[in-house]
Amino acid sequence: MKSKLKSYGRQSIDEEDIKAVSDVLRSDFLTTGPKVAEFEQKFANYVRSKYAVAVSSGTAALHVACLAAGLKENDELITTPMTFAASANCALYCGAKPVFVDIHPETGLIDETKIENKITKQTKIIIPVHYSGLSCEMEKIRKIAKKHRLIIIEDACHALGAKYKKSKIGDCRYSDMAVFSFHPVKHITTGEGGMITTNSKELYEKLKVFRNHGIVREPKKLISRNEGPWYYEMQELGFNYRITDFQCALGLSQLKKVDGFINKRREIAKRYNDAFGNQQDLEIIREKEEQFNSYHLYIIKTSSRKNRLLLFERLKEKGISCQVHYIPVYWHPHYQKLGYKKGACPNAENFYNQIISIPMYPTLNRKEQEFVIKTIKKSIKEAEESR
Template sequence: MDKLAILGGTPIRKDYLPYGRQNIDEEDIKVIVDTLKSDYLTTGPKVKEFEEKIAKYVGAKYAVALSNGTAALHAACYAAGIGEGDEVITTPLTFAASANCVLYLGGTPVFADIDPKTYNIDVEDIERKITDKTKAIIPVDYTGQAVDLDKIMELAKKYNLIVIEDSAHAIGTEYKDKKVGSIADMTEFSFHPVKHITTGEGGVITTNDKDLYEKLILFRTHGITRDSDLMTDNNQGSWYYEQLDLGFNYRITDFQCALGISQLNKLDDFIHRRRELVNIYNDKLSKMDGVITPYESKDSNSSWHLYVIQLELEKFNGDRKEIFEALKAENIGVNVHYIPVHLHPYYKKLGYEKGLCPVAERVYEGIITLPLHPSMKNEDLDDVIMALEKVLDYYRK
């Protein structure tokens, strides 16, 4: 067996393979340049066009584009009326923004544990965590797999709660043959460079509720409106506007949305390639002792933002850290998604403790994210498999 690179051996790859990356072509560059040469740089016609195309793609009535995914979650919590004393239930196995957005408005995140197979939020534990202070649920489509939306929406109806689906990982994902983005009260998507499509930074909220839509629009632009139907004084000139609430400057630019439109035209091809790569991963890794491949519910057709394996650490002499660093030394850009939110020092200062979500904590100890993006070639995937075999064989008991 070749010597591990971390011990001085030759790496499997000469160049580093990142776990995720944007896929930008000449067409994308051209539309950005064309927009930069136009009359609009910030909010203009491309923003509206992007919103309309996103709404049509997911099957929602409305879409509101914002400066990033976190801003979109913040706006959704505002539109949901989250405030001091309100509790919002979410998952710990997510990026911190899924919970931080609740804190921004004075609410309290409540963490329900995860399902040990899907790694999505456990619906039964959601119901156990509901109190008379609960106002909303923020389920996360982890790695791109849809949460059990039917059960979550039933719970929301039963307890009069709002559902904000965090689909930062899941544009293009289908739940029971219907795209996410059209089912929950509000759905958030992210367009960070490692996501399915990118606007550099950017996010969007989709909804079928006109009242929520109007609140989102208001929040995005300082709480200011020029809509005569919303203003208190309609007898002023065309220059007139009113601030109706305390909003933020969460606007997205026209050239970002021009890129988003171009990327959206390629989204289905990107997803097709991601699914091809996942099928190869599943086929090869299902035969590898000590590796658990991702489980996918029959109700979800994932668009696969991330490919996360679980190591059966009892079968290895090394721990996850040693295996992780050894893979990176082979120039494989592995990552870990995510550190459970309640284990971060900031959340510990707020009173959250280890042991709160034992399944999420156990899963976290053994997960590793492998590279997955549509620009990957089959040969790149083969390098990942070879590196994984090399490293795991070294550490295997």
């Protein structure tokens, strides 16, 4: 079989999505129009938060969330190294310092029991990352944050539709804000795009101001004299992190289908679980009772760094493109230049050495999945035999 499996993840776009976008392209507003507010409202309803603010990417969402939380120079932000660099870079954007806490080796999630040790007088924010679509131990993280008066921003870029206990990720029951990404590999896409959800009116107002250059228009919120009906003020140093109306139209159309997408992802995961659950030399990540995984990624753990490379190359040869999520953030040269040292989070480093993300997206069909499973099993058997 010549495989068409060009990526570990991809978008699912249909004619309805295309029509939604083209309708907006024919309308009066390409940006800052009605689709933005409609997308925010429907997204908030879906995740059960009070407010949502749409922005141009998940990275922008993390940045404005940190700004709204008041993150400043010399502050510290705690996160995990087993994430995309953006979860830590948002601290650097604010002149603050990311502090990395090691992970649970069986899930790749931040080890909440190691957080308190890393808290200092400078710590302001914790960013737990719901890695692969599986929720962190939010109840425990919330307790720690309360005790030390820290703000929690959930990085939920992998976890749209996921649940923790009775809570839907994004409802901010255990956090101050949650951020999402709509990159094409994610559960729903707007091309590029992101969202921040919160239940705090104060944070909501700040997020909107930072998204749009720090500009305030409401007469009763002005600092200087109101010069007239045209008058607005730039009260903070914000950014242009606005998202367009045609992107939000796509987001709205995708959101209608999100539960179907997640069901498909869970069906695919179940077949992988059945195939690999008892496979020698391979580990899978298991969902605990209080978790509902929305499977942004499907991760398998090989038995060694060497076997990971062998398997990766074999899959590539067969036309199955995979990826490794993630190289520990502080291994990147930029972080090394800042003085971060390899060896700091041994669980994350060992985890990184063993993992591969295999194809996981709603349009992956049975035949393609069977081919992936067969190729992986065969490659593992060959590795065993050559020992």
